[in-house]
Amino acid sequence: MNRQQLNLLRKNPDLKNAELIETHISWLLLTPHKVYKMKKDVQFSFLDFSTLDKRKFYCERELKLNRRTAPDMYEAVVAVNPIGGGLEFGAYQDNSIDYAIRMRRVDKRWExxxxxxxxxxxxxxxxxxxxxxxxxxxxxxxxxxxxxxxxxxxxxxxxxxxxxxxxxxxxxxxxxxxxxxxxxxxxxxxxxxxxxxxxxxxxxxxxxxxxxxxxxxxxxxxxxxxxxxxxxxxxxxxxxxxxxxxxxxxxxxxxxxxxxxxxxxxxxxxxxxxxxxxxxxxxxxxxxxxxxxxxxxxxxxxxxxxxxxxxxxxxxxxxxxxxxxxxxxxxxxxxxxxxxxxxx
The missing domain is CATH 3.90.1200 (Aminoglycoside 3'-phosphotransferase; Chain: A, domain 2)
Known part of the structure; x- marks a missing residue:
C-alpha cells in the first residue's frame, strides 16, 4: 500500500472520518468499531513488504499468529478493491490492489x-x-x-x-x-x-x-x-x-x-x-x-x-x-x- 492508494481509500464515504495512524511499516485506519491495518511497500534489513504477494502472505500470517493470544481481536484479512474512481475493503478479487487485517477496535485507554x-x-x-x-x-x-x-x-x-x-x-x-x-x-x-x-x-x-x-x-x-x-x-x-x-x-x-x-x-x-x-x-x-x-x-x-x-x-x-x-x-x-x- 502506497500513500496515493491510501488517499484514494480514505475518500470512501465509510472511511472518510476514520482516524489514520502511521508507523514506519504500516498504516492503520480506525473506525468507531474496527481497525484496518495495511502494510507499507517497504523493505528493511529485517523485513520485506515490497511486493503485493508478500503483503498478502504476511497479512494472512499475522492474522493466524495473533489469534493465538488475541482471538477476539483479530477478525479477518480483507482485500483493497477498486470501486469507481476509488477504493474499498472487501472480498479477494482478481483485481485487488492490496490487503488489510481487520480487527476489533480496542479503546486506546487500555494500551x-x-x-x-x-x-x-x-x-x-x-x-x-x-x-x-x-x-x-x-x-x-x-x-x-x-x-x-x-x-x-x-x-x-x-x-x-x-x-x-x-x-x-x-x-x-x-x-x-x-x-x-x-x-x-x-x-x-x-x-x-x-x-x-x-x-x-x-x-x-x-x-x-x-x-x-x-x-x-x-x-x-x-x-x-x-x-x-x-x-x-x-x-x-x-x-x-x-x-x-x-x-x-x-x-x-x-x-x-x-x-x-x-x-x-x-x-x-x-x-x-x-x-x-x-x-x-x-x-x-x-x-x-x-x-x-x-x-x-x-x-x-x-x-x-x-x-x-x-x-x-x-x-x-x-x-x-x-x-x-x-x-x-x-x-x-x-x-x-x-x-x-x-x-x-
Whole structure:
C-alpha cells in the first residue's frame, strides 16, 4: 500500500472520518468499531513488504499468529478493491490492489504504554500478564534446533546497519559507543554458547510473540491482550522465553517502573520457572541488552521516517532512555563476558 492508494481509500464515504495512524511499516485506519491495518511497500534489513504477494502472505500470517493470544481481536484479512474512481475493503478479487487485517477496535485507554505513563498499571495487572504469558509459552511449539551463535550475533549486530541514522540523531561519539558493544556481545555469546544450546534442549526456546513491548499489550478491563506479534521473520519469534520476558522488562524500566519490571520477572518465574542457574541470570541480562538495542533501533527508524510527527520530542526522550538502559546492560554484559562464573 502506497500513500496515493491510501488517499484514494480514505475518500470512501465509510472511511472518510476514520482516524489514520502511521508507523514506519504500516498504516492503520480506525473506525468507531474496527481497525484496518495495511502494510507499507517497504523493505528493511529485517523485513520485506515490497511486493503485493508478500503483503498478502504476511497479512494472512499475522492474522493466524495473533489469534493465538488475541482471538477476539483479530477478525479477518480483507482485500483493497477498486470501486469507481476509488477504493474499498472487501472480498479477494482478481483485481485487488492490496490487503488489510481487520480487527476489533480496542479503546486506546487500555494500551499498556499509555497506562504506564498515567500511572494506572498495578501489580495485579502485572501478575495477570505474567500468568498469561507463562501459559502461552507452556503451550507454544518448542524449537530444539541447535543454537547458532553466528545467527544470534547477527541479530544483535543488526543495530550496526544504522550507523548513519544514529550519527545524525545522537552524534558520532555516542554512536561509536553503541557500536563497540557488538564486540562485547560476541565474547559473551562465545563464552556461554553451551548454555544457550542446553536451554534449547530443555525446551525453553518456543514459538513466542517476538515483539512483546508495552505498546503491544492492552489491559482491557484488567485483562491482558497480547497483540501485534512478529509475523515477518520466524527467527524473531522462535526465542528463549527469557528473551520474551526481557523485552517487556526493558519497556517497564524505560517507563521508570523498575519495580514493575522486577515484579513481572518474578511473577513469570513463579508460573514458569526458567531461570535455573547463575548463568541463566546472566543470559537474562544479555536478552535485556539485546531488546534495548531493538528498541533503540526501532525508535531511531521512527524518528527518521516520521520527521514531521507531532511526538518527535517524545521519541527523542525514548531514544535517550533506551540508550541509557542499553549501556547499563552492556556494562553488566562486559563483566559477565570477561570474568569467570561463580560456583553454582
Amino acid at each position: 499498556m504504554a499509555g497506562m504506564l505513563e498515567r500511572g494506572e498499571v498495578t501489580t495485579a495487572h502485572i501478575d495477570r500478564l505474567a500468568d498469561q504469558l507463562a501459559a502461552f509459552h507452556q503451550h507454544a511449539t518448542m524449537d530444539k534446533s541447535l543454537f547458532n551463535p553466528i545467527k544470534a550475533l547477527d541479530a544483535f549486530s543488526d543495530i550496526g546497519n544504522y550507523v548513519e541514522l544514529f550519527n545524525a540523531q545522537i552524534g558520532p561519539a555516542k554512536t561509536d559507543r553503541i557500536m563497540s558493544s557488538i564486540r562485547i556481545a560476541r565474547t559473551f555469546l562465545h563464552k556461554h554458547r553451551q548454555r544457550f544450546h542446553c536451554r534449547r534442549i530443555l525446551g525453553f526456546t518456543v514459538e513466542g510473540h517476538g515483539d512483546l513491548h508495552a505498546s503491544n499489550v492492552f489491559l482491557e478491563h484488567g485483562q491482558p491482550i497480547l497483540f501485534d506479534c512478529i509475523e515477518f521473520n520466524d527467527a524473531f519469534r522462535k526465542i528463549d522465553v527469557l528473551d520474551e520476558v526481557a523485552f517487556l522488562c526493558v519497556d517497564l524500566e524505560a517507563a521508570g517502573r523498575a519495580d514493575l519490571s522486577e515484579r513481572f520477572a518474578t511473577s513469570y518465574q513463579s508460573a514458569n520457572r526458567s531461570l535455573l542457574t547463575e548463568e541463566d541470570e546472566q543470559m537474562f541480562n544479555y536478552y535485556k541488552c539485546y531488546r534495548a538495542s531493538v528498541r533503540l533501533k526501532v525508535t531511531a527508524i521512527k524518528l527518521d521516517h516520521l520527521p514531521g510527527e507531532a511526538h518527535a520530542g517524545k521519541l527523542l526522550c525514548q531514544l535517550r532512555r533506551y540508550r541509557e538502559i542499553y549501556h547499563r546492560y552492556v556494562s553488566k554484559l562486559q563483566t559477565y563476558a570477561h570474568e569467570p562464573l561463580a560456583h553454582v
